[in-house]
Amino acid sequence: MFTLVILISGRGSNMQAILESLPRLPHVRVAAVISNRPDAAGLNTAQNAHIPTQVVDHTHYTARDDFDQALQQRIDEWQPNLVVLAGFMRILSREFVQHYAQRLINIHPSLLPAYKGLNTHQRVLDAGESRHGASVHFVTPELDDGPVILQAEVPVYSDDTAKNLAQRVLVEEHRLYPQAIRQLAARHKASS
Structure with a gap:
């Protein structure tokens, strides 16, 4: 079994897409969903899917390293093969990222x-790009810099706003994230 722990900070729409894809991912199991915010709407979504949830509230820690250590301890209790950031809005320390090297996406x-x-959709529009999209990547200590696993592209139209472009990209994110997890689970199974 390929075990995931999913980290969220808000509604967790990408987490929900992953949960909805589980019937098509027979060797994948979500062990837990952990949020840094006790009011994250995605916690209810996970609970309704009978997934254990936990909160490691970042406001209870004065130092980022202390928060990261507490979060790491909670994650490690589940012994995941993969830690999935799904709208987790915290910058993670180098030590945290290195602890999960090649297991954090x-x-x-x-x-x-x-x-x-941040603000990718508006920046794409401001630059006059003709295409935009989403990327699933391994997390490295440098922000949004890890090796890309999969990408999906959407066209940029002349009448696009940041809001409608974001909606089109989000549709692709919901398709792409489960696909990347399927690919990583297959690699894991092949190497076991």
Whole structure:
């Protein structure tokens, strides 16, 4: 069994897409969903799917390293093969990222290496790009810089707003993330 722990900070729409894909991923199991925010709507979604949930509230820690250590301890209790960032809005320390090297993935709303960081949709529009998309990548200590696992592309139309472009990209994210997990689970199974 290929075990995941999913980290969220909000509604967790990518987490929900992963949960909905589980019937098509017979060797994948979500062990837990962990949030840094007790009010994250995605916690209810996970609970409704009978997935254990936990909260490691970042506001209870004065130092980022202390938060990361507490989070790491919670994750490690589940012994996951893969830690999935699904709208987890915290920058993680180098030590945390290195602890999960090649086992920590993120989805980013751009065709990496282009448009790392925030506000990607508006930046793509401002630059006059003809295409945009999403990337699933391994997390490294440098922000949005890890090796890309999969990408999906969407066209940019002349009448696009950041909002409708974001909606089109999100549709692709929901398709792409489960596909990347399927690919990584297959690699894991082949190497076991």
